[in-house]
Amino acid sequence: MAILTEQEYxxxxxxxxxxxxxxxxxxxxxxxxxxxxxxxxKKGILTLEFAKLKDIPNEQKKEFAQNLNEQKTAxxxxxxxxxxxxxxxxxxxxxxxxKIDVTMFNNExxxxxxxxxMRTMDAIISYFQxxxxxxxxxxxxxxxxxxxxxxxxxxYHPARDMQDTFYNKDFTLLRTHTSPVxxxxxxxxxxxxxxxxxxxxxxxxFDLTHTPMFNQIEGLVVDSADKISFANLKHVLEEFLHHxxxxxxxRFRPSFFPFTEPSAEVxxxxxxxxxxxxxxxxxxxxxxxxxxxxVDENVFKAVGYENVSGYAFGLGVERFAMLIxxxxxxxxxxxxxxxxxxxxx
Ligand code: DAH
Numbered sequence: 001m002a003i004l005t006e007q008e009y010x011x012x013x014x015x016x017x018x019x020x021x022x023x024x025x026x027x028x029x030x031x032x033x034x035x036x037x038x039x040x041x042k043k044g045i046l047t048l049e050f051a052k053l054k055d056i057p058n059e060q061k062k063e064f065a066q067n068l069n070e071q072k073t074a075x076x077x078x079x080x081x082x083x084x085x086x087x088x089x090x091x092x093x094x095x096x097x098x099k100i101d102v103t104m105f106n107n108e109x110x111x112x113x114x115x116x117x118m119r120t121m122d123a124i125i126s127y128f129q130x131x132x133x134x135x136x137x138x139x140x141x142x143x144x145x146x147x148x149x150x151x152x153x154x155x156y157h158p159a160r161d162m163q164d165t166f167y168n169k170d171f172t173l174l175r176t177h178t179s180p181v182x183x184x185x186x187x188x189x190x191x192x193x194x195x196x197x198x199x200x201x202x203x204x205x206f207d208l209t210h211t212p213m214f215n216q217i218e219g220l221v222v223d224s225a226d227k228i229s230f231a232n233l234k235h236v237l238e239e240f241l242h243h244x245x246x247x248x249x250x251r252f253r254p255s256f257f258p259f260t261e262p263s264a265e266v267x268x269x270x271x272x273x274x275x276x277x278x279x280x281x282x283x284x285x286x287x288x289x290x291x292x293x294x295v296d297e298n299v300f301k302a303v304g305y306e307n308v309s310g311y312a313f314g315l316g317v318e319r320f321a322m323l324i325x326x327x328x329x330x331x332x333x334x335x336x337x338x339x340x341x342x343x344x345x
Pocket of ligand 1: 176177178179218219257259260290291292293312313314315
């Protein structure tokens with residue numbers, strides 16, 4: 001007995017043809033996938049036919065299976081062909097949609113902005129350039145002599161503590177301040193000197209108000225003995241702070257730095273509360289903005305200068321940027337948030 005009567009055979013041929021038609025007319029990959037599931041999937045019509053194989057008498061199995069395999073091949077290749085066709089169409093329309101006309105004028109393009117820290121740096125640099133200060137640079141990887149020793153920071157000084165300094169294995173270090181540029185400049189030139197040294201510095205410090213990397217600007221003025229006094233320093237810095245912060249009060253507070261004597265820290269009246277006391281100035285009405293002083297004799301000795309006098313100062317650029325632009329969180333300077341940066345166009 002043949003497995004399929006002639007009638008059954010024609011019925012199957014028709015069913016198969018219907019499915020092949022449906023496949024060839026599938027208009028999307030999704031429709032095609034549904035058709036695949038309906039024919040070849042777990043409960044697909046062909047799969048169900050294959051399941052009948054086990055009940056077919058042995059001598060007819062071969063023919064039955066052959067017939068089914070032919071149908072499976074026909075359906076599979078029809079699906080593959082249609083899939084290729086639909087993918088081609090999809091790709092073409094995607095390419096069409098994504099087409100970029102590079103000659104098209106885009107008046108929505110946005111312009112970049114100089115970061116507030118660099119902006120502040122530039123403003124301070126050009127202020128001192130106008131006063132005829134030269135701009136000096138030094139290496140970020142320094143040695144003990146330039147970063148500490150020559151600046152009158154003896155071996156036991158707490159500022160050399162491992163806590164503050166990033167040391168390298170070869171006893172070089174990442175400079176902890178821009179003051180070593182004073183030493184390099186004095187060693188390579190003769191007085192008179194009038195310089196600033198802007199640049200990046202590094203400290204092992206990381207919390208709400210400190211980052212391991214930040215920027216400073218150093219200042220140094222050296223001339224013959226008795227020519228430079230604290231009055232000169234005071235005048236230059238007062239003018240600078242008024243130029244930068246407008247109508248603020250400026251006060252010099254006695255302090256200590258190893259490389260200057262006498263030394264002072266400079267405060268301005270709080271730019272946020274105008275001196276009446278707020279959170280930013282810890283209710284003191286004052287904000288510390290600078291360190292400065294008359295260059296210590298030991299520093300001149302270290303670079304072989306004699307019969308000279310001078311003053312020096314150093315400031316933190318991030319702190320200036322925050323006070324100038326009313327930025328309250330130090331971290332926002334490093335987060336590259338376009339909402340902040342967009343305000344500096
Ligand atoms: N080097 C100091 C620091 O990093 C800042 C400083 C203070 C520099 C006083 C100076 C100065 O030149 O005179 O904290």
